[in-house]
Each structure stands twice: as structure tokens, then as C-alpha cells.
Amino acid sequence: MSANENQPDNGRAADRHRRPSGISDETVAAVGKLSEALETTERARGHLYEFHQLTGGADLALGEAADMLRVAGHHQLADRLSTELIGRNVLAGRWTFQVVEEYDEGYYAVFRELERTVRDRLVGGRTHVYEAEMKEARRTEGLPGHAARPDITEG
Secondary structure, rough: OOOOHHHOOOOOOHHHOOOOOOOOOHHHHHHHHHHHHHHHHHHHHHHHHHHHHHHHHHHHHHEEEHHEEEEEEEOHHHHHHHHHOOOOOOOOOEOOOOOOHHHHHHHHHHHHHHHHHHHHHOOOOOOHHHHHHHHHHHOOOOOOOOOOOOOOOOO
């Protein structure tokens, strides 16, 4: 009897990553592609927050630059920075926090809700089924660094 026979799940993904019975390869691939798209959107959202923080930091630095120009005797240029650029909307009527909020409450919220709905209806809400199957196909059972799950002692 092999070690795997003593522990039947030794070489399998955790239940939360296993394909429910009766689900086709095409369905698993489609849900996997949707999850990939959401992950890309998560990255884009991170860049949007980066844009928000960088733009806010730049606006604060502009204030310092205007103050420094005033001290250096360049009042007219300091006034232009203060009135034309500092505190200016980045889009019509919006500072970056408003852009972030609109994105989060609109596109991002709908995307997350629909991704969850698709997973719930097609794979019982399970996450990363496609990736877990890819891992199983690519790993070398029994070698260090190739365990199916973190709770399995490696070879």
C-alpha cells in the first residue's frame, strides 16, 4: 500500500479548489478566464489608487513649490500655480478620490458581483478551480516543493 492510499486526498487539491462533478472542461476554462479578468481589474484598481495618491502628493508638492517661489520673490508665478493648478479637478468636477469612488461603486462593484454570480452558478462558488487543475497537471508528486496543498508533508 502506498502512502497515497493511506491518505486518499494526499495528492489532490483542497475541496474549495476541486471541480464539482458534472462540470465541463469548457466551463472550468471560462470561469478561469473570468477570474483572470477580475485579477487584471484588481491590478488596474491598484494603479488607480496609485494615481490617486501620486496626484494628491503632487498637489501638496505644488503648494510647497508655490510657497518657495513666493519666498524667492516670484509672486506672479506662485499666484498662477496657486490659482490655476493647485486644487484643480483632474477630470470635470472631480478630484482623484471622486474618480476612485465612482470606479469602485460602478464598474468594479458590477464586475465583482458578476464574477461571484458566475462562480456560484457554475462551480458552486469555488475559487481557482482552473489553476488548481493546472497545478495538478504540472507538479511532480513526491518531490519537495510539489505538494498539492500546504497541509501535506512533502517528499
